[in-house]
Structure formats: structure tokens, C-alpha cells
Amino acid sequence: MLALEDEFGDILRKAMIGTRCDAQELSKRTGIDAKKIAAWARCRGSADDNEARTLARPLHLDPGRFEDSAAARWYPQGVDAPQVRRHAQLPHPSNGYVFLPDGGKRAALVDPAGSPANLLRLLRDGAYDVQYILITHKHADHCDAAADVAAAFPQAQIVMHGLDVHALGSLASKALLVRDGEELPFADDIRIRMLHTPGHTDGSTCYLLNATLFTGDTLFAGSVGGAYGDASTYDDILDSIRNKLFTLPEETVVMPGHGPPTTIAQELAHNPFFPRGVVQ
Numbered sequence: 001m002l003a004l005e006d007e008f009g010d011i012l013r014k015a016m017i018g019t020r021c022d023a024q025e026l027s028k029r030t031g032i033d034a035k036k037i038a039a040w041a042r043c044r045g046s047a048d049d050n051e052a053r054t055l056a057r058p059l060h061l062d063p064g065r066f067e068d069s070a071a072a073r074w075y076p077q078g079v080d081a082p083q084v085r086r087h088a089q090l091p092h093p094s095n096g097y098v099f100l101p102d103g104g105k106r107a108a109l110v111d112p113a114g115s116p117a118n119l120l121r122l123l124r125d126g127a128y129d130v131q132y133i134l135i136t137h138k139h140a141d142h143c144d145a146a147a148d149v150a151a152a153f154p155q156a157q158i159v160m161h162g163l164d165v166h167a168l169g170s171l172a173s174k175a176l177l178v179r180d181g182e183e184l185p186f187a188d189d190i191r192i193r194m195l196h197t198p199g200h201t202d203g204s205t206c207y208l209l210n211a212t213l214f215t216g217d218t219l220f221a222g223s224v225g226g227a228y229g230d231a232s233t234y235d236d237i238l239d240s241i242r243n244k245l246f247t248l249p250e251e252t253v254v255m256p257g258h259g260p261p262t263t264i265a266q267e268l269a270h271n272p273f274f275p276r277g278v279v280q
């Protein structure tokens with residue numbers, strides 16, 4: 001079982017940075033010792049239910065869900081995605097995926113990263129006919145094997161957003177640039193919808209294939225990616241998720257760039273970054 005990408009301390013730290021509320025300020029607003037808050041934000045120890053609930057309000061987190069995170073009470077359940085094969089991208093801690101639309105060899109690879117030898121072996125062992133290389137964003141743990149995969153599968157179309165594509169170097173000119181909301185043809189009944197979701201990086205993109213959504217580092221089970229954009233912000237990543245992902249059908253399966261799979265329904269019900277009543 002994959003561990004959740006973010007525990008209580010990670011969520012606390014991201015929300016503190018995002019709302020520009022440091023330990024001193026948070027202490028002032030909640031009466032909780034600043035040293036305890038700073039330690040929790042470094043993932044040392046955890047708050048009790050009352051403390052978590054108290055911290056949630058100034059950070060614009062959902063109190064009940066943040067309590068669940070502090071007590072490690074929630075994990076996504078029952079996610080079924082027969083068309084998806086996940087693989088580790090060692091030495092990175094990220095997830096790579098192969099999407100097989102019709103149970104045959106035709107495939108779309110999501111995020112070519114990690115040891116090229118491992119990845120190429122996996123693709124060749126599966127005898128996959130890679131037609132698309134879909135890249136969620138520019139960080140190395142999501143695209144540093146792009147050149148090797150592109151050389152091995154020269155017919156595959158690389159897809160990436162123009163604001164992140166510079167990470168591919170000389171390969172950038174071969175990429176089809178993401179057009180937000182538009183679709184690419186794939187299998188008979190399956191198209192690839194490109195969703196530009198800035199915030200983690202300026203060019204972060206999610207890809208919807210049928211009822212499966214690949215979210216890169218934009219949305220994780222029970223958390224969101226860090227806001228590392230040059231121009232885009234913490235508010236942008238929350239808006240991207242609220243407006244472009246949480247409006248998808250609730251049964252949509254979410255395959256994140258780190259941590260376990262989840263669904264839109266479970267994130268609507270449990271993600272602490274989206275307080276109850278605000279998105280629904």
C-alpha cells in the first residue's frame with residue numbers, strides 16, 4: 001500500500017506558506033505554542049484533535065478533515081482502474097503510469113522519468129505501442145527520461161504545456177503544446193483531454209482519459225502539490241483544482257504523481273484544503 005504523499009506536517013507547512021502565516025503569527029491567532037507549531041511543520045509530532053481544529057481556521061483548511069490528517073484517520077478506498085498500470089520511477093519517489101485504452105498494446109505513457117533502463121525495460125516487456133508521452137510538468141522526477149523514451153518510440157507524440165516545455169531541452173520543439181480544454185484523438189471511444197492547472201508549476205497539466213485523471217503534482221490523495229510556480233501561486237493551485245478538477249464527474253479516478261490513487265468524490269469529501277461548503 002502506497003503511503004499518503006502528505007502527512008499532517010506537510011499539509012500544515014503548505015498551508016502556512018500559502019497563507020503567509022508563520023509559526024509566530026499562527027501562535028498569536030490560536031494560542032498554541034509557536035515552537036510546537038514549528039516542530040509539527042517539520043513533521044515532528046502531531047497535533048491532537050482540538051489543536052488541529054483550532055489551527056485549521058486561520059489557515060482556511062477544513063477543521064474536521066485536518067483533524068483526520070493529524071490523527072492519520074483517512075486513506076482513499078476502493079479505487080479501481082483496470083486500464084492503468086502504475087510503476088515506480090526509481091530513484092525518484094514519483095509515480096509513472098501506462099494507460100491502455102483497449103486492453104491491447106496501444107498505450108499512453110504518463111510522465112517519462114526515473115532510470116531510463118528500467119523504464120524502457122518495462123515498456124518493452126509489456127510490448128507496448130506507445131502513442132503518446134504525456135508530461136504533467138517540468139520537474140525532473142516527472143520528465144527526466146523523456147529523451148530516452150522519445151528515442152525508443154519515435155512515433156510517440158510528446159505532449160506538454162508551453163510554459164514548462166523548456167525542461168525538455170532540444171526535444172521541446174517536438175512537443176505538442178497543451179491547449180487547455182481541448183482533446184486529442186486516441187482510441188475509438190477515448191480522447192485525451194488536456195487541462196492546464198497552474199500552481200505547482202506554471203505549466204502544470206492534468207490529463208483526462210475517459211474517467212481517469214492523471215494529476216501530476218497538482219492534486220494528491222488528501223493534499224495538493226506545493227506552489228512552486230514562477231508566476232502562479234498557492235491560490236492558483238487551489239483554483240485550478242476547484243474549477244477544473246472538482247467539476248469533473250465524482251466517479252473520476254485520480255492517479256497522482258505521488259502517493260496512492262483516489263477519486264474526485266473522495267477528495268471532495270476529505271481533502272483538507274477545500275473546506276466543506278466552499279466547493280460543493
Ligand SMILES: [Fe+2]
Nearest residue numbers: 137139200217
Ligand atoms: Fe513536481
